[in-house]
Amino acid sequence: MGRYNDFMMVQAEKPELSKLLRDWLGRDTETKVPAEDVSVVANLLIAYGIVGEAFLLYSKKWIDEEGWAQWAAWLKDLTKHPRFDLIHRRMRGQFDKHFQEYVSKVLEEK
Secondary structure, eight states, rough: OOOHHHHHHHHOOOOHHHHHHHHHHTTSSSSSOOOOGHHHHHHHHHHHHHHHHHHHHHHTTOOOHHHHHHHHHHHHTTOOOOOOHHHHHHHTTOOOOHHHHHHHHHHHOO
8 A cells, every 4th residue: 555655645745646636536426626625635545545454454453443443533534524425436446345335334324
């Protein structure tokens, strides 16, 4: 995930690359992401990836229940952002299936 995060950080830091992310997020949807939101969306994607990594470590028992509870709390806060649902929908099939199912359940509880 390190290279993925590096790639997303570059997009968050360089506004000239925002069109790539906006086009990707808007593909196959009615949702258009304004240019001023691209950095926020990129950082939400990075957070999504980091929590996804933590979920995999938790599922392998490398992170205990208490540690996962902290990650899960952060995830719940992230899902409150209005752009998070769009990110989750666009990421389907690109992360661990069990993690994405977990995130879907968290979103349903909102």
